[in-house]
Amino acid sequence: MKPLWIVAQKSNNNIIGSELIELLTVPSTNNYAAELISRTKVQNGTVIMAHEQTAGRGQRGREWLSESGKDLAFSVVIIPDSLTVNMQFYLSRAIVLGIRDFLVDLVRKPVYVKWPNDVYVGDKKICGILIENEIIGNNVAHSIIGVGLNVSFSNSNVDFIHTSLEREMGLLPDRKHLLKEIFLTMNKRYLELLAKRYSRLSHDHAEHLYMKGHWTEFDLRGKVVRAKILDCENDGRLMVELEDGKIISEGTGAIRQILYGTDIPK
DSSP states (O other), X not given: OOOOEEEEEEOOSOSTTSXXXXXXXXXXXXXXXXXXXXXXXXXXXXXXXXXXXXXXXXXXXXXXXXXXXXXXXXXXXXXXXXXXXXXXXXXXXXXXXXXXXXXXXHHOSOEEEETTTEEEETTEEEEEEEXXXXXXXXXXXXXXXXXXXXXXXXXXXXXXXXXXXXXXXXXXXXXXXXXXXXXXHHHHHHHHHHTTOHHXXXXXXXXXXXXXXXXXXXXXXXEEEEEEEEEEOTTSOEEEEETTSOEEEEOTTTEEEEOOSSOOOO
């Protein structure tokens, strides 16, 4: 069944949010964006926002659901002019930092970027991001960036420690206002990417990397090890130091941070 369209409108002068397609319900905004791209020409920065998402996807195949009118679930279509495969993690840095910038102004608490694409308030997850890139040759043809932000804590069935804006702010913010503000901060960081301010993006990402410099446990190819996060490589791999002093860099398929809720630096 096709989702019901509420409105398709032109927005402000920003790239991100330049066009907004608002839907009542859809299985997945990322899937809907991909179908839209396959059928027609999509403007760079187009956002597909759903009031209810029934089959959203997160990292590692997790399900990300959003109840009607409670959370923010949207996807951004980015069509870069020239973004090579070896530079695609800079897009990830720009997006996650833009969302972090937005949250810092709201909650006024420590907000971290958790590798690879989550945002944490303190030791609790508030936002998940799923970035799907279409590669042609050596370039990113387009990118679909799915964002799931807990606004009023409807994600009660997920298997990780989490929080919401309502819990952190002590009130329920207006979702339309939130959407407008998050487009502004994401756009600002995206413009840094377009201006090739790679050093700035790398520095800020490393500065706010969750658990950086602290010993914690990881699942490394099925084996539990203690390691300390050092940084992220420019290709997206996580750089960690093992207890024997060895420094390794691994991708999402090989390493996963294990969190128990008690090993968070205060």
